[in-house]
Amino acid sequence: MSVIGRRGLLHAGLLGAGAGATAAAGWGIGQALAQDGVPNSIANPVEVTGAEAEPVVGRLPGAQRMYMLPDGQGEHHRLGGLTMTRIARPQETNGGYELATFSGLSGAAMPRHAHLATHVAFLVMGGEVQLDLGDQSWTMQRGDFANIPPGTPYGWTMRSDRGKVALFMMSGRAGAAFAAMGRPATSAAPSGPVVAIDGDALQRGTEAGDFQLRPLNGPAPTPVRVSNLLLPATPGPYVLLDGGGERFGGNTFYARNANTGGQFLFIITEGGNAGPGIGAHFHARHTEDFFALDGETATWAYGKDVRIKSGDFIQAPPRHMHGFRMMQPYNRFVGFLTPGIFETFFTRGQPGRNGVGGRGAGEGAAPSPGGISNDAPPAAPPGVDIFRMLSNSGRGPDGYPLDVHGPTKPLPPQDPLWAAAARRAAAEPQRALEQRLALLEHVDSLCGGGALRTRAPLSAELKAALALKPKASDFV
């Protein structure tokens, strides 16, 4: 592989890295499809506006609206040695899903159980965690993921003193079960004593919601460090190493419709800060959540500039206007979309190799539609409605146009913070090399300097991908 080859790869990869230079033609939006059989409520949805549309910041709203919770805030419960913090409850999601984190000192555990009707997406946020899943046991760290369909026995044990996991739970009945096992608490921080959840408490959980004990029959399996990088094409439980999954542009699927029965998409979106971000839009038939992991992302939440860093959460329910822009050299967040009707939008991105590269502008590196004015009062909806073109460029599994829409009404007053950040970015040097090096460092930690290098055998494809990995000297 020549140096030119490496440079060529970099060029192609970084052009899309937030640069907003992807041609619209590449997305197949040059021509609109026919609207046959599309009911008016789907073809012409209207966004929520006014006070109801404004985000609630810093507290659980108790209703299905746009809101942001900083890391560590929510409704706290103490279960045995675990601290649960509920971040999205049924009253915030119309009963559709829940999100909670569990933190604990080494040894704190949730015993092996199954949910009857709750599909769980399990993400390690920190520390070392042992996940028992079916008949196997896994050692997991930050960024590692597990897909846990209903009926799958699972449980976890913290193996370090800052263990923390996040559970996206696809029903309105699992959080109540966990909460019923404990008592209200005042903080999300892990603390002692490390005690087991007793049998009567577990039974209270079973009575309160979707929780069934599933003790292991037979000897306990030896925990194995997660190594899988490949997204299965079929349903069933699986684990993914941080950086694995199925990549399209800056978006990597940790779970697709094929893995979740259409219930949700679990997407890792990563990228730099060179691009203009994604303009104001809304989804009429699915909820989009942002759960931050790295860097800082400025979300445009009905006019407000709401920043999210690691552990911060934002929900954008159906028909709530939102947008975002990444602020640091490297940024990463979970995009959790339910139901998964928007999958086709993301699969149009450039397919990538697991754990390698990615061009990273978020939401498929779509061009900015200009729906957000950075430093002036917002303009009227632009003459060319790029979101309508996007919507009509394909169909979801429900047979209807893709569920994305630009504003139909005047936008709210612009948050000065949003405009100021845009002006500052424009005034600063481009910092291109720093940004590229930061991205490179991350890629290296994912696949070059970390666990990958120590595993054998590498597949031929992966070897080829590693050979393509650029060196710092390529940049000088």
Add this chain to the structure above:
Amino acid sequence: MSVIGRRGLLHAGLLGAGAGATAAAGWGIGQALAQDGVPNSIANPVEVTGAEAEPVVGRLPGAQRMYMLPDGQGEHHRLGGLTMTRIARPQETNGGYELATFSGLSGAAMPRHAHLATHVAFLVMGGEVQLDLGDQSWTMQRGDFANIPPGTPYGWTMRSDRGKVALFMMSGRAGAAFAAMGRPATSAAPSGPVVAIDGDALQRGTEAGDFQLRPLNGPAPTPVRVSNLLLPATPGPYVLLDGGGERFGGNTFYARNANTGGQFLFIITEGGNAGPGIGAHFHARHTEDFFALDGETATWAYGKDVRIKSGDFIQAPPRHMHGFRMMQPYNRFVGFLTPGIFETFFTRGQPGRNGVGGRGAGEGAAPSPGGISNDAPPAAPPGVDIFRMLSNSGRGPDGYPLDVHGPTKPLPPQDPLWAAAARRAAAEPQRALEQRLALLEHVDSLCGGGALRTRAPLSAELKAALALKPKASDFV
């Protein structure tokens, strides 16, 4: 096969047919298992008593309590050409499941859709119904069944003017979706006009609950008459012909935990009227529903004698005392148990062949515990607590003793109807031959005179089973 052999089979089969003569030793309840690690709330549950325990009869109670709804009653809605009648709603089930029937004239249809988090048990109650399931299409009649896990596309079309299906839905969010597609109605009866549910109505359903359109891509498959008799050992969608399933004694699984992820058991219980029935007991951790198909079953509902015939429904929530006795020469009902922790109880019955025979006393032909006194004020709990012995004789998938318990408190005053029926039965001739012939006629309709005989090839096992089928001349 000699006549003696046939008689021997009959003898063994009919001894258990409601005669209550099964030895306790056959159930492995001779010795109690240890109680290690069983929390007190599970080892020693207490039943609901007093006014709260009494059944509500003839209306939806709006709360999770014992109630009986006669056929055709419930909450009615009109969706396109379909009439939906909600028989159990989230408020009656603590959000755990729902039951609704849909009736319609020929052509009335529910378009192809999927539920994201709702497992559906689909039972045809009448007429001819076309069920589209995944990429296949089935012609179904009364008693035919389909198991429809979340994410499976399905829809149905009535193919006769008295089409009726019952859907057990394993979440609290599907019924609301169906209801949102229509408008309130006053009757469960099918009626015209036969119109499609329009797109805006379908979208209202999607917004209100768990409903996602899944239009078919490609040509429509030709409907095929259901013929499968075998219960799969794995998850996934399937159809069963009336009379198929996995038989243990008088109970036949149409869906086991392996098919439902542990969410529910769908059991057809059938039998004659010679036995004393099942005495008063309760389950602490699962709900048991009775949904009648044939004959008449007298349920003992906290003292009240509540009869159910075809289409009648009774819910016994956790900790609600109930029992039953079959009243006609042939009786059949759906036993719907959720979650499926009680499966092990039923698999102790005598394994049978699909569609052939069955000894039919219900709930595994367990001996009557004497908890119900037929014609005198109820006695104190008997000295030998047979339900505790049963409970301790095995473990459910949650690792705890089987979830069945006898009364811990005095029983309520006995319904005179219950005692009178018992006295009348004792005074009448045994009608043994009539009962046997009725049972035989049913068996014959299931596997001898009906669809089975016309299908080829029969398996060797099935041929052997058919050869065993007794003739009327055996009885003289």
